[in-house]
Amino acid sequence: xxxxxxxxxxxxxxLLYLASRPGPVHGSALIRDLGVPRSSAYHLLNVLVERxxxxxxxxxxxxxxxxxxxxxxxxxxxxxxxxxxARPILTKLVASANETAHLGILYGAESVYLLKEQPQxxxxxxxxxxxxxxxxxxxxxxxxxxxxxxxxxxxxxALFPSPASFISRTGRGPGSLTELRRLLRDERAQxxxxxxxxxxxxxxxxxxxxxxxxxxxxxxxxxxxxxxxxTTPVPALVRSVRTAAQQLTRALSGHAPTGWF
Numbered sequence: 318x319x320x321x322x323x324x325x326x327x328x329x330x331x332l333l334y335l336a337s338r339p340g341p342v343h344g345s346a347l348i349r350d351l352g353v354p355r356s357s358a359y360h361l362l363n364v365l366v367e368r369x370x371x372x373x374x375x376x377x378x379x380x381x382x383x384x385x386x387x388x389x390x391x392x393x394x395x396x397x398x399x400x401x402x403a404r405p406i407l408t409k410l411v412a413s414a415n416e417t418a419h420l421g422i423l424y425g426a427e428s429v430y431l432l433k434e435q436p437q438x439x440x441x442x443x444x445x446x447x448x449x450x451x452x453x454x455x456x457x458x459x460x461x462x463x464x465x466x467x468x469x470x471x472x473x474x475a476l477f478p479s480p481a482s483f484i485s486r487t488g489r490g491p492g493s494l495t496e497l498r499r500l501l502r503d504e505r506a507q508x509x510x511x512x513x514x515x516x517x518x519x520x521x522x523x524x525x526x527x528x529x530x531x532x533x534x535x536x537x538x539x540x541x542x543x544x545x546x547x548t549t550p551v552p553a554l555v556r557s558v559r560t561a562a563q564q565l566t567r568a569l570s571g572h573a574p575t576g577w578f
Contacts, residue, residue, distance in 0.1 A: 327353055328361050332370060332386060336531075341379035341471045372475040381471040384425050399536060400431050402568045407434050407538065410561040414554050416542045418561075421460035421524075422535070426476045427452040428461035431536075454484045456497050459512040459524035460539040465497075466505035467526065467534040467574075473498065490515040508577065509555050510537075519544055523551060525558040527565035528573045535569070538562055 330351055335342060348358045362380055365371035369385035403420045410418045411434045420432040429452050455461025456477065465473060474494065477483065483492045491497040504510040512522045524539035538561040540554045563578040565571075 324357075324361070327351075327357065328365060331358075331361055331365065332382070335371065335380065335382050336386070340469050341374050341377055341381040343377075343379050347380065372471065374471055374474075379471075381469065381475065383475050387423065387472075387476070388425055399569075403536065403538075403565055404432060406561050406564045406568070407432050409564075410434075410538055410540065410557055411436055413557040413560075414540045414542075415549055416540045416547065416554065418538060418540045418558075419460060421458070421537050421539060423455055423461060423464045424452065426455050426482060428455045428458045430460070453516060454486075456483060457486060457490045457512065457515040458539070459510040459522040460537045462501060462504055462512070463510035463524040463526040463537045463539075464534040466501040466510065467528075470498070473501070486516055487514055487518055509559060511551075513544060521547075521551075523554050523558055525555075525562040527562045527569065528571040528577075530570050530572070532572050532574070535571070536565065538565070 330353075331347065334347060334351055344359065344362065347353075347362075348355055351358070353361070362371060362373070366373050366380075366383070369383045371386070372381050372383040373379075374381065399422075400420070407418055407420055415436050417433070417435045419430045419434075421428045421430045423429075430449055433449055453461070455465055465476075468476075477494055477497060480493065483490070483497070485492065491500050509523055509525045512524075514520065516522075520541055521544040522539050522541040524537045526534040526537040529535040538558045540558055542549060542554065559578065563573075566573055566578070
């Protein structure tokens, strides 16, 4: 810790400590493990809560990482190294699926698309609202939900704090925290996420996420097709996106949940 800015060092210690834990942490445990004076610890936590880096869960008397922490992590992942590593994998995915594919990350409660590629020969053109840099509500996209499915309940609650968080584009999709959690549970169990007509009527997407060195979901590959006019069956698309996610995980020296791939 720097002798000239102990408060900054302690704040970073708190964030790194919370990031290393699988779920919310009691304030008393944080104070004990970090060896920070009680008054200083709660002052730091209050500041971090105000800035959105930490969320306080009064019912559990615990703390977890907040939206601002996710935004910083997502900003790091938007840098060129991830795009450089993922681009050849995306090219193979498009060749395998013969459909438009994307690489996306989570930015707060939104999906942000870093890469997009289309087949060289498109028999049935697909008009998409997605493009590089476009943001869409993560709870509506297969890309976003494949990542959300691996966040803790506290993290999901921090990202979707109120009914107003559940934007709808086509009148369909999860409209509450309960509905979203049920959907994420099912998609995590099957190993991939699916979106049908939630962004654009008639279009269907499947997605699978990759994991970083700490086992966290860091980015996702998705493929989009016309629901009733594509010649590529959904199981084949699922295999393609999961293979791409596995390849990116390996390229990042990451590790997925046991048996995931």
